[in-house]
Amino acid sequence: MIIKQFVITSFQQNTRIVACEGTRKAICIDPGEKCEDIVDFVHDNDLELQAITLTHGHLDHVGGTADLHIIFPEADVILHKDDEDLYYGLPQQPLFMGIAPHQMKALGFDYADPPKLTRNWIHGEIYAVGDLKFKVLHCPGHTRGHVVLAEETERKVFVGDCLFEGSIGRTDLPGGSYEQLMDSINGKILTLGDDFTVYSGHGSETTIGREKAKNPFLTGVYQMTRGKFI
Ligand SMILES: [Zn+2]
Ligand SMILES: [Zn+2]
Numbered sequence: 001m002i003i004k005q006f007v008i009t010s011f012q013q014n015t016r017i018v019a020c021e022g023t024r025k026a027i028c029i030d031p032g033e034k035c036e037d038i039v040d041f042v043h044d045n046d047l048e049l050q051a052i053t054l055t056h057g058h059l060d061h062v063g064g065t066a067d068l069h070i071i072f073p074e075a076d077v078i079l080h081k082d083d084e085d086l087y088y089g090l091p092q093q094p095l096f097m098g099i100a101p102h103q104m105k106a107l108g109f110d111y112a113d114p115p116k117l118t119r120n121w122i123h124g125e126i127y128a129v130g131d132l133k134f135k136v137l138h139c140p141g142h143t144r145g146h147v148v149l150a151e152e153t154e155r156k157v158f159v160g161d162c163l164f165e166g167s168i169g170r171t172d173l174p175g176g177s178y179e180q181l182m183d184s185i186n187g188k189i190l191t192l193g194d195d196f197t198v199y200s201g202h203g204s205e206t207t208i209g210r211e212k213a214k215n216p217f218l219t220g221v222y223q224m225t226r227g228k229f230i
Contacts, residue, residue, distance in 0.1 A: 001018065001019070001020070001021065001132060001151065001154050001156065002017070002018065002019040002020075002021055002026070002045070002047075003016055003017075003018050003156075003199070004016065004017045004041050005199075006035055006037055006038055006041075008032045008033050008035050008064075009032040009033050009060045009063065010107075010108065011032070011060040011202065012202055012203075013030065013032040013060040013061060013201055013202055014030070014199070014200065014201055014202060014203075015028065015029070015030055015031050015032050015035065015038065015064070016028070016029045016030070016158070016199065017029075017038060017041055017042060017047070017049075018129065018132075018158070019045070019047050019129070019130070020129050020130025020131050020132045022130060022131055023130030023131060024045075024046055024047050024048055024130070025047075025048050025050050025129050025130035025132075026042060026047040026048060026049050026050065026129065027049070027050060027051045027052070027053045027129050028042075028049060028051075028052050028053070028068060028075075029053050029054075029055065029149070029158055030053075030054060030055055030061035030062070030160065030201060031052060031061075031062070031063070031064030031065055031067075031068045032060045032061055032062075032063050032064055033060075033063045033064045033067075033108075034064050034067040034068075035064060038064075038068065039068070039071050042072075049072045049075045050075060050076065050129065051075050051076035051077070051078055051118075051129075052065055052068055052069060052072075052075050052076070052077045052078070053078050053127075053149065054077070054078065054079040054083075054087070055146060055147055055148065055149070055158065055159075055160030055161070055201065056079075056080075056083050056086070056142065056143040056145060056146040056147070056160050056161065057079060057083035057084070057085075057086030057087040057090075057143060057145065058086065058093070058143065058161070058173075059090055059093045059094065059097075059109070059111065060201075061160065061161075061201060062079075062086075062087055062090060062114060063090070063111055065077060065114050065115060066111075066112050066113070066114050066115055069115045076118035076119065077114075077115055077116070077117050077118050078117065078118060078119055078120070078121055078127075079117055079120065079121065079145065080120055080121045080138060080145030080146070080147050081120040081145060082138075082140065082143075082144040082145030082175075083143050083144060083145030083146070083175075084117065084120075084145070086143060086145075086174075086175070087114055087117065088113070088114065090111045090113070090114050091110075091111045091112070091113065093111075094107075094109040094111075096173070096174060097173075121136045121138070121145075121147045122136065123136060123137065123138035123147075124136065124137075127149070132151055132153075132154065133151065133152070133153065134149040134150060134151050135149070135150045135151075135152060136148075136149060137149075137150060137184075137188045137189070138184075138188075139159075139162050139181075139184035139185070139188055139189065140175075140177065140180045140181075140184060141162065141169065141171060141176065141177050141178070141179075141180035141181025141182070141183070141184045141185075142160070142161045142162055142169035142170065142171060142173075142176060142181055143161075143173070143175045143176065144175040145175075146160055146161070146162060146169075146184070147160075148160060148162060148188070148189060150192055150196070152192075155193065155195050155196050155197060156196065156197045156199065157189065157192055157196050157197070157198055157199065157208075158199045159189060159198055159199065159200055159201070160200070160201045161200070161201040161202070162181065162184060162185060162189060163185055163189055163198060163200060163211060163215075164200045164201075164202060164203050164206075165198075165200065165203050165204045165205075165206040165210075165211070165215075166206075166211075166214065166215055166216070167203075167215070167217065168181060168182075168185065168215070168217045168218075169181060182217075185218070186218075189208070190208055190211075190212060190218070192208060193208060194207065194208050194209030194212065195207065195208070195209065196208045198211065
């Protein structure tokens with residue numbers, strides 16, 4: 001598996017090109033903003049970008065979809081249906097982050113309408129990228145339609161903003177739910193296996209085993225109810 005990471009946007013978001021070495025088929029997971037290095041990487045490595053795959057609909061994960069799709073118009077654009085409102089509402093998303101309309105352009109948050117989705121993720125489906133087989137797991141909590149992509153042979157999982165090294169995704173934005181997020185992490189992500197490498201939407205790589213042992217949200221160090229520490 002080829003994994004190339006680009007840390008972009010003012011949110012230090014991890015955009016990745018993930019490809020099958022043998023077939024050169026590739027996906028871009030979460031293009032956060034326009035980035036010519038991503039396009040160059042695809043071309044320079046003789047990859048075929050089959051899809052722009054989105055873990056969820058937040059602006060720092062989908063903001064580069066329109067520009068990337070202009071260059072790769074044949075690529076599918078895939079998102080879970082429960083995040084379609086976020087995705088198609090991209091130009092309005094800065095408002096609920098407290099950015100005023102007159103500030104959007106200066107701060108780099110003036111988004112065009114994103115391209116039409118080609119299709120939606122379905123929980124439990126196997127999504128093939130050449131010889132790679134990703135299991136799609138619907139993991140709501142950070143957003144309603146968040147998914148993670150797990151490659152069981154390679155033991156790698158792309159978790160977006162569900163889980164981070166030493167932390168978990170925020171649940172205070174529209175559609176967020178702490179209870180749902182913990183159910184998703186405990187019931188769907190941690191059960192994949194301790195040896196899985198975890199690729200998060202922000203920050204460093206980690207493993208499921210390490211997070212089970214050290215992440216204070218998972219070890220019980222932080223006991224939270226209804227979003228408040230007790
Ligand atoms: Zn997010
Ligand atoms: Zn994010």
